Amino acid sequence: MFGSITLRASLALAIALGLQGCATEALKTTSASPSTPWHPQGETALPGDFSVSGSADIAALPSSVSVDLQPGNVYQLPELIDIAQRNNPLTRIAWEQARQLALASGMVEATFLPILTANVFAGRQQTSIPYRGLLDGDTHYVDTTVSGVAPSLALQWLVFDFGQREALSEAAKHTAYAANVNFNGAHQLLIYNVARNYYQYGAAKSRLAIAEQVLVNSQRLLEAAESRYANGTGTTIAVAQARQHVAQSNLRVVQAQDMLRDRYQGLLGELGVSPRTQINIASSSERPLPKADDLASLDSEIEAALSKRPDVLASYAEWKAAQAGVRAADADLMPKVFVAAATGTNKKDLSIGHLPSIGNQTTGTGVFLGVTMPIYDGGLHAAKRQQALSVAASAEAAFEKVRNGASREIIVAADALRSSLAAFDAADSLVEAAAVTHDAAYEAYINGVATITDATAAESGLLDAKLARSEAHTASLIAASTLAFTLGAMTSSASPEQAID
Structure with missing residues (x-):
C-alpha cells in the first residue's frame, strides 16, 4: 500500500515538472534577444532580416466594403x-x-x-481498510465503495x-x-x-x-x-x-x-x-x-x-x-440583505466487501434570509x-x-x-x-x-x-x-x- 502511494506521488511530481518544462519551452517561439529578428519555428532567414512571412489568407479575405458605383455618373x-x-x-x-x-x-x-442555478454533484470513492486476521495472522483488506448523485436547485437574490x-x-x-x-x-x-x-x-x-x-x-x-x-x-x-x-x-x-x-x-x-x-x-x-x-x-x-x-x-x-x-x-x-433558497436530493449507494449494497435517498429544502456588512477591509x-x-x-x-x-x-x-x-x-x-x-x-x-x-x-x-x-x-x-x-x-x-x- 505504501509503495502505491509513493508511485502516485512520484507520478504527480513528474507531471508537474513536465508542465513547467512545457511553459519554459514556449520562450523558444520568441526572439532570442531584443536585437535578433523573430521568425516562426522551422523558417530560416538571413541575420538582421526583420521581414515577416505573409499570409495568403489575409489577402483572400473578402472585403466588407461594397460600393455600387454607376459608370459615367x-x-x-x-x-x-x-x-x-x-x-x-x-x-x-x-x-x-x-x-x-x-x-x-x-x-x-x-x-x-434573482439568480437561479441548477447543480449536479456525482462521485465515487473507494477505500481499502487493512486488518489482521484472527486465525491466520495475515493482513487482509476490506474494500468500501461509496457512490452517489446529488442534484440541487439554488436561488440567490440580493433584496436590498x-x-x-x-x-x-x-x-x-x-x-x-x-x-x-x-x-x-x-x-x-x-x-x-x-x-x-x-x-x-x-x-x-x-x-x-x-x-x-x-x-x-x-x-x-x-x-x-x-x-x-x-x-x-x-x-x-x-x-x-x-x-x-x-x-x-x-x-x-x-x-x-x-x-x-x-x-x-x-x-x-x-x-x-x-x-x-x-x-x-x-x-x-x-x-x-x-x-x-x-x-x-x-x-x-x-x-x-x-x-x-x-x-x-x-x-x-x-x-x-x-x-x-x-x-x-x-x-x-x-x-446588504439577501435571500437564498435551495432544494435538492441525495441518492447514494454503499458497498462494503462482499456484503449486500445499501442505498438510500434524502431530500432537503431551505430558505435563508441573510445580512452582510463590511466591518474592516484594510481601507x-x-x-x-x-x-x-x-x-x-x-x-x-x-x-x-x-x-x-x-x-x-x-x-x-x-x-x-x-x-x-x-x-x-x-x-x-x-x-x-x-x-x-x-x-x-x-x-x-x-x-x-x-x-x-x-x-x-x-x-x-x-x-x-x-x-x-x-x-x-x-x-x-x-x-x-x-x-x-x-x-x-x-x-x-x-x-x-x-x-x-
Whole structure:
C-alpha cells in the first residue's frame, strides 16, 4: 500500500515538472534577444532580416466594403457622404461600441433579478481498510465503495443594497447614452471630413486647370518669341527666357497633378473604399460662397450649439456617470440583505466487501434570509470611494474643458470664415487687375514695345492671383463647413450644402 502511494506521488511530481518544462519551452517561439529578428519555428532567414512571412489568407479575405458605383455618373458631395456613411469603418466601430455599452447597461439591470442555478454533484470513492486476521495472522483488506448523485436547485437574490445597484445602473445608462451620442458624433465628423477633403480635391483640380492654362500661355509666348527672333526683331535671350518659362509652367503642371492624386486618395480614404477605386467627382470650383452678413447673429447661436454638440453631451453624460459611481461607492459601505433558497436530493449507494449494497435517498429544502456588512477591509472601501470622487472631479473638469473648447472652436471658425471671405474678395479683384496687366504685357511684347521679362512677369502675376483666389475660395468653403460642424449642425449629407447656402 505504501509503495502505491509513493508511485502516485512520484507520478504527480513528474507531471508537474513536465508542465513547467512545457511553459519554459514556449520562450523558444520568441526572439532570442531584443536585437535578433523573430521568425516562426522551422523558417530560416538571413541575420538582421526583420521581414515577416505573409499570409495568403489575409489577402483572400473578402472585403466588407461594397460600393455600387454607376459608370459615367459624376458624384456630388451628398452622394459621396452617403457612400462614406455606409462604408467607412469608423462608423461601424462607433456603432459596435454603442451596442457594447448598451448591453453593459442591460447586464447591470439584470442584477436586480434573482439568480437561479441548477447543480449536479456525482462521485465515487473507494477505500481499502487493512486488518489482521484472527486465525491466520495475515493482513487482509476490506474494500468500501461509496457512490452517489446529488442534484440541487439554488436561488440567490440580493433584496436590498441601499441603492448601490441603482447607482451602477444610472452610471451604465449615462455611459451608454454617451456612446450613442458619440456614434452620431462620429457620423457628423465623417460628414465634415468628407466635405473638407472634397473641397480640397476641388482646389487641386482648379490648381491643375490653372497650371495647364498657364502652360498654354507660356507656349504661346514662346511661339511669339521664336517668331520675333525669326523676323530679326527678337533675341536669343528672349527665346531662352520663354523656354525657361515653359519649363517652369510644365513643372507646375506635374506638381499640380501629383497634388490632385494625393487629394483624390485622401477623399477615397474618407469614403472608406479601396484606393484603387475609380470614381468621377464633381468640381467644387464654381460653388457659391456664403455672405459675411450671415455671421452677425453668431453669438446668440453659441449657447444653443453647446446644448447639441455630441462631444459636449457625451462629456456631460460621463460626468453624470462618475457622480453615480460615487453614490455606488458610498452604498458599498452599507449592509446588504439577501435571500437564498435551495432544494435538492441525495441518492447514494454503499458497498462494503462482499456484503449486500445499501442505498438510500434524502431530500432537503431551505430558505435563508441573510445580512452582510463590511466591518474592516484594510481601507479598501475608503480607497474606492476616494477613487470615485477623483474620477468625478476629473470628469467635471473634462466637461468644463470640452465646453469651453467648443465655444472657442465656434468663435475661431467664424473668424476664419470672415477672413477667408475677405481674402476671396481681395483675390478676385487681384485676378481682374492681373488679367488686364497680362493681356496688355502680352500685346505689348508682340508689338515690340515691351520685353519678354515684362510678359513673363505678368504671366506669373496672373498665375499667383488665380491660385490665391482658388485657395481663398476653398478656404471659405472649408471654413463654412467647419463653422457648421462646430455648431453641431453637420448632421446629414445636405448639411455642407446648407452651410454654404
